[in-house]
Amino acid sequence: MSGPVPAVGPRPAAEPGGRPHVIVVGAGIAGLTSAFLLQRRGCRVTVLESAGPENVGGRMGSVRRGGFFVDTGASLLSRRYHAMLQLAEMAGIGDRILPSSDVVGLMRDRRVHHMRVGSLPRMAAGLLRFAPFPSDLPKLMLDHIRIRRTLDWYDMSAAARHDGESVAGYAVRRGLRPGTVDHLLDPLCMLASLQDVERTSSIAPFMLLNSLLGGGGLFTFRDGVGLLPRALAAQLSVTHHAEVRQVEEDSAGVSVTWQAGDGTSERTERADACVLAVPAARAPDLYGQMDEPFAEFFRRVEYTGSVHVAFGLDRPTAERAVMVNVPRAEHPALVGVILPHNTAPGRVPQGRGLVMAHFRGSWSDRHRDLPEEQLVDHARAALRALRLVPETERHTTMTHVLRPGQCVVFRRPGDYRELARLSKAWPSSSRVRLAGGDFFTQSSTHHSICSAVQAARQLSGRLEPAHLPDRSSELIPASARTKGQP
Secondary structure (H helix, E strand, O other): OOOOOOOOOOOOOOEOOOEOEEEEEOOEHHHHHHHHHHHHHOOEEEEEOOOOHHHOEOOOOEEEEOOEEEEOOOOOEEOOOHHHHHHHHHOOOHHHEEEEOOEEEEEEOOEEEEEEOOOHHHHHHHHHHHOOOHHHHHHHHHHHHHHHOOOEOOOOHHHHHHOOOEHHHHHHHOOOOHHHHHHHHHHHHHHHHOOOOOOOEOHHHHHHHHHHOOOOOEEEEOOOOOHHHHHHHOOOOEEOOEEEEEEEEEOOEEEEEEEEOOOOOOEEEEEOEEEEOOOHHHHHHHOOOOOHHHHHHHHOOOEEOOOEEEEEEOOOOOOOOOEEEOOOOOOOOEEEEEOHHHOOOOOOOOOOEEEEEEEOHHHHHHHOOOOHHHHHHHHHHHHHHHOOOOHHHHOEEEEEEEOOOOOEEOOOOOHHHHHHHHHOOOOOOOOEEEOOHHHHOOOOHHHHHHHHHHHHHHHHHHOOHHHOOOOHHHOOOOOOEOOOOO
């Protein structure tokens, strides 16, 4: 790294009694997880967040509209997310976890085919009934078995040896038929990254398959997925509308310069360490001492935006799946719909329905700035053309449009090779750590939690152990792979 800058003022980081002070920048799920775990480890933690409290959780948030909790990001969570489940128990909301239905729908020829994803035999049987070319499935399953050994919630670098082509290129090399690409690989790619098969690394669909296969089904939270970050934030010191300008590191600690939303003068705060849990492209600007190879890679990280349209209904839908995926062969713009009312009793008000229509990244990039009414009309037109959830025509009581510009990072062919090189090179002595799936793993809620676990563990070891009580058992174990038990 670049040479350390002089310390700003004296070093008041550790308070009387020797508790190290850590500043966490960002109150998304990664920042809140690392802050929560470090606080439990004995640190004094300050969280600085540029947005208001209504946006806590970032891409793992929920907003209340018309009596419904509308999720801002992923709504369907896999039982393989053991670290997330354990974190919820630690945060005191284990009783708010709801076991979800595992019935999903895949559309082909304007018809929804249902399958259950909670058990491998049932999912395999459903795929065999649905797949246009069942003879392609053995190739996909064999490749999945080969690749899944390299997929790790905490470290995706081992996947590098399988990363060198796009999903479309992989399909050509393996001789998969166009129908398999259109109706299987494209939906998996959309669920993983909202990007087209021609642009995305071939790792993406196997990563998503690994979250589902043999995982024991799905779960959700009462009051939406944003319940978890809200529960974490309630137990932390979070300063909202705090715009961080600069993070500087020296041999004694870090200096974080930030400005309050009321426009008061900038202030510089000293701490023993800092966690950056911000979008990857923003990190090099905040932390100017970052080595150039990291800065260059993070600046060119590409996000996929999206448009999500929520319909609150006065009744449930006849469609019983928790999600219906729409391949591009069926519709050029719509990815599919998520139906939270079908996940579990208590997820939405009794007797009501909630439909979330999700659009492809390429379509969203072109149409995100349209007025809300036009986006609602586009969603209704797409659903009408597919003859999907007709209840949105006459039984809607609420509509709400979300248009995140940084919805998810998609990894291009070759990105995992760069991740493998960089993830091992971050200086172990650094008092600045990165937390979030956008940096060295995968852009998902669970990868972000696991990245935060790593950051908390690394800083706990870096800060003076004599100043911390021995509560290491309270950190989520940073073990291993998606195929095993985290």
